Amino acid sequence: MSFVRAMLATWRAVLADAGAVLLLLGACVAYSFFYPLPYERETVERVPVAVVDQDDSPLSRQLIRFAMASPQLAVRQVGRDLPAAQAALASGEVMGLALIPAGFKADLQRGKRVEVQIAGNAAYALINKTVLSGFAAAAGTLSAGIDVRRFASHGASMQQALDAALPVNYIARPAFNVNEGYGSYVVPGVAPLIVQQTLVIGMSLLLGLWAEQRRAGLAPLPTRLQARPWSGFFGLWAAFAAIGLLNALYFFGFVFHFQGYPQAPRLVEMLALAALFALASSAFGLCLGQFFGVRERGMQLLLFSSIPMLFVSGFPWPAESLPEPIATLRWLLPSTPGIQASLAVNQLGAPFSAVTTELLALAAQTVGWGAAAAWLFRRRWAPQ
Known part of the structure; x- marks a missing residue:
C-alpha cells in the first residue's frame, strides 16, 4: 500500500470509530471550552472576610473602610468578638479575618509599631493570597496616610510629605500575563499536554482494537499495511x-486568542513547534499503543499519567526540585519540551534561538520513538 493510500486508510479507520473520533478530534474541542471555564474570571475578587475591631477608634474604622474599598475583599462582618469571627472562618462563612488590637490608635500616635493580625483559609491558596494582599494593601494605605500627615505637621508641603512618605514610587506592569490571572497562567501550560494525551490515548484505543481483531483471525489495518511496510x-x-x-494549531492559533490569553506568537516558530510536537507525540503514541492488546487498556493506564507528566514538565513545579533520575527521564516525554517551548514561543514571543534545546529534544524524540514504533510495527503486525 502506498504512503498516500495508507494515510487515507488510517483516516477512514479513525472516522469509522466513534470512540476514536471523540478522543482524537472531539476531545480537544471539548477541553478548549470546558477546561478554561473555572478560570474564566482570571483573578480572585471580593473574597468574604471578617474584621475584629478591638480598638473602635477613628483610625481602626478608617482601616476597615480601606478594606471595604479594596476590590479584593468583601467585608461581611465587623465586630469585637474574636471567637465568633474564628467560627465563621472555620465554617467557611468567611475566608479570612483581620484582628485590629486594642490600643491601635494610641500606639500609632506614640510612634510605636502596631501589628494587625491577618488569618486566611490556606486550603485555598489563591483565596488566601488575595486575603493577605488585600488587607496588606489597606494597611499600607493607612500607614502612608499617617506618614503624610506626620510630615505635614512638621511644616512640609503636601508634595514634600508625599515624597517623604513614599520615597520609592513602585509601579507594577506585568509584561506577559498582564491580568496576573490564573487562567492565563495554567491553560497555556496545560494545552500541549491535552494535545499529547488525547492523541496518545486515541491512538492506543485504535491499536488495541486492531490487536483484538488480529487475535480474532481478522486482518486489521496494520496487517494490510505490511504489503509495503515502510510506506x-x-x-x-x-x-x-x-x-x-491540527489539534496543536487549534490550541495555539485559535483557543488562546478566543479565550483572551496573552499571546506574542512568532508564526514560523509556532508552526515549526506544532509540527515537531505533533510528530514526537504521534511517534510516542504509536510506540506505546502497540503494547496494548485490549481496546480500553490504553485509556485505563494512560489517563492517570497526565498529572505526573504535567508535574515533571517543569511548568507547575521547578525542574530543579525534582529528583535527578526523574529530572532526566522526563525528557523522554514530548510534553516536557513541548510545554516549555509552547510557553516561550506562544506567550513570550521567543525566537528559535531561545528554544533550541526544546526543539532538538522534540526532534530526537521523533527519531527515537519513531524508530522504536517502526521496529514494533514490523514485528507485531507481520502476516501470520
Missing part, C-alpha cells in the same frame, strides 16, 4: 501526526 508505516504515522498538528 504503510509512514502513512499510518503521518495520519496521526496530522491529527496532532
